[in-house]
Amino acid sequence: MAEAYRWRVQEHGPTGSVIREAFDPPSPGPGWARIALRAMALNHLDLWTTWGLEGVKLPIPITPGCDGAGVVEAVGEGSALPPGVELGSSVMIAPGLSCGVCAACLRGDDMACAAYKVLGHMCDGTAATHVLVPAANLLPIPPNWDFKQAAAFPLVYLTAWEMLHRKAKLQPGESVLVWGGGSGVGSAALQLARLLGGHALAVVGDDAKAMRCWELGAEHVIVRTREDVAKKVRELTGKRGVEVVFEHTGTATWGASMAAVARGGRIVTCGSTTGVETPLNLRALFAKQITILGSYMGRREHLWTLLEFIKRNPTNPPFFPVVDRVFRLEDYPEAQRHLEAGKGFGKVVCEVAP
Ligand SMILES: [Zn+2]
Structure with missing residues (x-):
């Protein structure tokens, strides 16, 4: 098996100033799952996490990356999985984490939760071979999409x-x-x-x-x-x-x-x-x-709403994630520089070798 590794922001610095680090992907606790990533997509948040934001204290060292898609590799004890997802499923990841029990979460406004965190910004993200996420953040990948398209979908949509x-x-x-x-x-x-x-x-x-x-x-x-x-x-x-x-x-x-x-x-x-x-x-x-x-992020339930549109019209879907350029995860710093240059069209994606 190839070595597991992740990119780390050790201290804030210019675009691409992330350090590659080998790690042992931990076992997921109750309610969580471990995803073996096959693709991740970059967002401007990757750059802000790397640069640091004035007036915001980010928990560094941190692994950037809000968007990812891969395979469910391990599930924590007693974790309920969303419909259409089981151990070994191909999944994509909803990028917002919230407490799930406060009034905002209960009415579906998870991004208004006081404990709301964006993956790869306030907790470790997807610029890695593996990531731990709450099982509730997993979504099945539409049959016609590959891992690259799936990774390019959640945050921007x-x-x-x-x-x-x-x-x-x-x-x-x-x-x-x-x-x-x-x-x-x-x-x-x-x-x-x-x-x-x-x-x-x-x-x-x-x-x-x-x-x-x-x-x-x-x-x-x-x-x-x-x-x-x-x-x-x-x-x-x-x-x-x-x-x-x-x-x-x-x-x-x-x-x-x-x-x-x-x-x-x-x-x-x-x-x-x-x-x-x-x-x-x-x-x-x-x-x-x-x-x-x-506006900031969005309701996690609406990713399911959007997937319904795809499900109802798989041959002529009303929208599709646009992938610009695909890098290898090994070249994540270069992918950050490509995103910053703004020359491409659509999402910048990194593929992870299985
Ligand atoms: Zn909450």
């Missing part, structure tokens, strides 16, 4: 669904501006906007990404390097603006988001990958009657 459906309440016929249409969460948002009956306008950095956004259901694509995004949005919407802005980029795009949203529209925001501080013109906010919605 959970996030995009929560933002579009539950927070912004996107309605059929409404238009939504999706920043970063080529990013992992952007590629999910474009497809989910179409599923919800919305009209998606994608923003991208170059023409190659524009082509891919059309394929994912964008009705218009704006190339921000040569077009004024807010001006183009007004032009495309008969001066009205979009009902919803899907914002995850932060400082660099906030001003244009405020200008592009329609009167009475909603801006839903997460991530802020270009920065978290931005001026806010309160007159624009109240005069245009804009609602700003903060």
Whole structure:
């Protein structure tokens, strides 16, 4: 058997500054399971966990990685497994961990739980050959998906669904501006906007990404390097603006988001990958009657909702995880640098040799 190892953030540093470390994967305790990973996918959280976040104390040393898929290798005593999952099953992992017994958890808002943790950010994650997770976080992989697609699914779809459906309440016929249409969460948002009956306008950095956004259901694509995004949005919407802005980029795009949203529209925001501080013109906010919605992760139950859509239409699924480039887990630091460069389209994935 190949050596078990994990990538560790020993101390915060630049992108890729993680240390490879051999380890003995521990046995899962009651309620937990051990997954032999076959693929993991990167998110911006991998970078933030590596860099460290101002004002947030992360438990280092830590293994980054929020998304993963693999095989159930061991199950803790007395652990109930979700439907369709048993020892030896191929599974993917829901990235949010919560207490399961507080009022927020009981009403399904696990991400509002005081004990909420994201795998690979506040506890050891998937940049490893093995990971321990609560059995309740396991999900069966749809038959048509391989481990790479499965790893690319949970975090961005959970996030995009929560933002579009539950927070912004996107309605059929409404238009939504999706920043970063080529990013992992952007590629999910474009497809989910179409599923919800919305009209998606994608923003991208170059023409190659524009082509891919059309394929994912964008009705218009704006190339921000040569077009004024807010001006183009007004032009495309008969001066009205979009009902919803899907914002995850932060400082660099906030001003244009405020200008592009329609009167009475909603801006839903997460991530802020270009920065978290931005001026806010309160007159624009109240005069245009804009609602700003903060969003973080999503309800774990909604991953099951999304899998239902796939199950009901396996031959023509309404969405699919978009995999950009596949690295080997051995090259995880390089995968981090590729993600940071932002040149790809969709999710950056690392494969784990069995
Ligand atoms: Zn809780």
